[in-house]
Amino acid sequence: MELLQLQYFVTVARLEHVTEAAQSLHVTQSSLSRTIARLEEDLGVPLFDRNGRRLKLNEYGSRFLQRAERALFELTQGRQELQSLASLEPDTLELAVTAASALPNILRVFRQKRPDIRFHVQMLTTREMTDCLQRGEVDFCLSSPAFEAEEIETRIVYIDPLLVAVPKGHRLAERSVIGLAELKDECFVGVKKGYGTRDLADSVCSAEGFTPHYVYEGDEPSRLIQLVEAEIGIAFIPGTAQDVRGAVSYLQVDNGSLVREIALLWNKGRYLSPAACDFREVVTGYFAGLQ
Numbered sequence: 001m002e003l004l005q006l007q008y009f010v011t012v013a014r015l016e017h018v019t020e021a022a023q024s025l026h027v028t029q030s031s032l033s034r035t036i037a038r039l040e041e042d043l044g045v046p047l048f049d050r051n052g053r054r055l056k057l058n059e060y061g062s063r064f065l066q067r068a069e070r071a072l073f074e075l076t077q078g079r080q081e082l083q084s085l086a087s088l089e090p091d092t093l094e095l096a097v098t099a100a101s102a103l104p105n106i107l108r109v110f111r112q113k114r115p116d117i118r119f120h121v122q123m124l125t126t127r128e129m130t131d132c133l134q135r136g137e138v139d140f141c142l143s144s145p146a147f148e149a150e151e152i153e154t155r156i157v158y159i160d161p162l163l164v165a166v167p168k169g170h171r172l173a174e175r176s177v178i179g180l181a182e183l184k185d186e187c188f189v190g191v192k193k194g195y196g197t198r199d200l201a202d203s204v205c206s207a208e209g210f211t212p213h214y215v216y217e218g219d220e221p222s223r224l225i226q227l228v229e230a231e232i233g234i235a236f237i238p239g240t241a242q243d244v245r246g247a248v249s250y251l252q253v254d255n256g257s258l259v260r261e262i263a264l265l266w267n268k269g270r271y272l273s274p275a276a277c278d279f280r281e282v283v284t285g286y287f288a289g290l291q
Contacts, residue, residue, distance in 0.1 A: 003075070005039040006068045008032055009047065013065045018053040029053075073136040077271040093119040093279055094137065096129050098196050099144035099160075099262045100221055101241030102286065106142075110282045117275045123219065125194035129265075136270045140279065144196040144238070146263030158240070158262040158287040162201060163250040165228045165237040173249040180255050184210035187233040189224050192217045196260060201236040204257045240290070262287065 012021040012032070022029045040046050047061035057065060097103055100123060107119065124132065126147060132138045133152050146154050164183065166173050172182070183205075190212070191198045205212050215233050218224075224235045229247050238260065242250045264283050266272070272280070 001039065001042050005035055005042075006072055008035045009039055010065065010068050010072060012036060012048075012055060013057055013061060013068075016055050016057070018055065069135055073269065076136065077269065080273065081271045091116070091118055093117060093276060094139050095119055095121045096124045096132050096138045096141045097121060097143070098124060098126055098129060099142050099238070099240075099260075101238050102158075102262070103142065106283055106286050109286060110279055113282060114275055114278055126196060127194065133265060133267050136267045139266065139270065139272065139276045140283075141265040142262065142283070143265055144260040144262045145200065146261045146265075151268050153266050153268050155264045155284070156261050157264050157284055158290060160260050160262055161239045162197065162236045162253065162258045162260060163239055163242060164253060165225060165235045165242070165248050165250055167228055167231045167234075168247045168249055169231070170234065170249070172251060175251055177252045177254055180205060180208045180253055180258070181210070183212070183234070184208075186213070187215045188212045189216040189227040189233040189235050190214055190218075191221055191224070192219055195219075195221075197221070197236060197238060200260055201258070204255060207257070208255070 008021070008025060008027075011025055012018065015021045015024065018029050018032060022032045025032065036047070043060075043064070045060045046058065047064060048055035049058050103121070110117075110119075122132075122138070124141075126143065126145070129141050129143055130147065130149055130152075133141055134149060144160065146156055148154055164172075164178065172178055190201070193199065193202070202212065216227055221241065224237065225241075225243055225246060225248060227233060228235050236258075237250065240262075244250075264280065266280075
């Protein structure tokens with residue numbers, strides 16, 4: 001069994017398509033197919049059910065995938081640890097977020113502390129984030145809601161209330177506190193289902209007896225304030241994301257359930273470089289300053 005076989009197998013298993021996997025790996029389809037066939041021959045069992053170029057993991061393949069991902073993960077962590085010991089620290093932090101409102105300020109502080117380190121950030125749903133963490137593909141996730149998963153360390157760093165953002169000319173703009181029931185006939189702008197803030201708001205509103213009517217659903221939380229300013233709809237906005245400079249009023253909700261936990265998460269088995277440890281300190285220090 002060869003390392004290359006494992007790498008090819010994991011890619012095919014995730015994409016379940018020979019053509020797409022070959023393109024991702026920058027190899028020919030025939031070479032990829034031969035490599036997978038040799039792996040199956042070495043193991044003595046088929047790993048996929050085949051339908052043309054479509055492949056679907058069978059029971060053998062599903063069980064072997066868990067082991068293969070773990071083996072590749074450990075080898076990657078070993079390489080990173082040795083590089084760090086040899087003063088060849090990775091120059092890029094891999095980050096994923098569902099709670100992005102505080103990220104610009106956090107990254108600004110981190111840049112001041114470690115200007116030598118770059119970063120790559122992905123905006124993901126909670127499900128996508130869980131998969132990335134478990135596969136060890138990111139150093140840290142900043143998530144709301146927090147969640148528990150095997151091999152994942154979860155640290156709650158902040159309790160953030162959701163506010164209601166309305167344009168300055170709105171009928172409720174002069175209020176400071178409102179009840180949720182007062183919003184049942186309003187038009188909302190929000191992120192898509194699957195993002196923590198959206199799912200929390202929908203759940204709490206449902207408990208109050210209504211379903212918010214969304215006229216806009218997107219995957220860019222930063223765009224919501226602009227839509228509120230344009231009077232397209234009102235929005236649930238995390239307290240950490242409010243911008244008092246715009247033509248928007250932020251109202252508190254008299255419902256103790258409309259708060260979100262912001263958590264920093266990482267894979268317990270992933271090697272954390274000195275830069276990664278510095279980033280963790282910056283995150284916890286930043287939110288401690290907001291208390």
